[in-house]
Amino acid sequence: MSFDTGLLALDLLGVFFFAVSGSLLAARKRFDVVGSVLLACLVSLGGGVVRDVILGVHLPSAFGQPVYLVPAILAAALVYILFNSVQRFTSLLTLFDAGGLALFCISGTLKAISLGANPVAAVLLGVTTAVGGGVLRDITANEVPALFDAREIYALPAFCGATLTALVWHLGWFNPVSGLTIAALVFAFRVTAWRRHWYIPLAVHGWHRPGT
Secondary structure, three states, rough: HHHHHHHHHHHHHHHHHHHHHHHHHHHOOOOOOOHHHHHHHHHHHHHHHHHHHOOOOOOHHHHHHHHEEEHHHHHHHHHHHHHHHHHHOOOOOOOOOOOOHHHHHHHHHHHHHHOOOOHHHHHHHHHHHHHHHHHHHHHOOOOOOOOHHOOOOHHHHHHHHHHHHHHHHHOOOOHHHHHHHHHHHHHHHHHHHHHEEEEHHHHHHHHOOOOO
């Protein structure tokens, strides 16, 4: 498998995971099916579009390759059909979001590296790819973005994954096995932090979270 083909496959899988999270949120907010598709597209493609614009790509991948719309539409269709059967599993949105986060922090970093970005810029763009769509999804659905929620650890797993990806790539060790390992670590970090209510310090020493 060539690098470009592998990167496309990684991107499309990430698009599907994030799109499911968007459609699940749309269903919980009682959006119609058009709103579900639009929210799925927004969360799954938004981060990549921001990355490509920063990198100066003439036509972002999401617009230049219609195949990127397929996972988003498929995700919205699956949620439309299956939501009544799975809505009792309240953790599904977070799990699919964590999956998209894990995959996009890797694909975003690799895309930046392939276009000549230095390691620091590649890491930052990997994080942007991973968290950008989620911010757009939550703002559109009138939710507090997980990125800015004091009760969530969201950007840190993506930063760790992007840093590992850049490091492994520049050491010449990146391959499907190492990529899947990094994705699994990021996914586990995000989900464990969510389940165990891990937090990072607030912006000012001495501040306390509401309810503590």
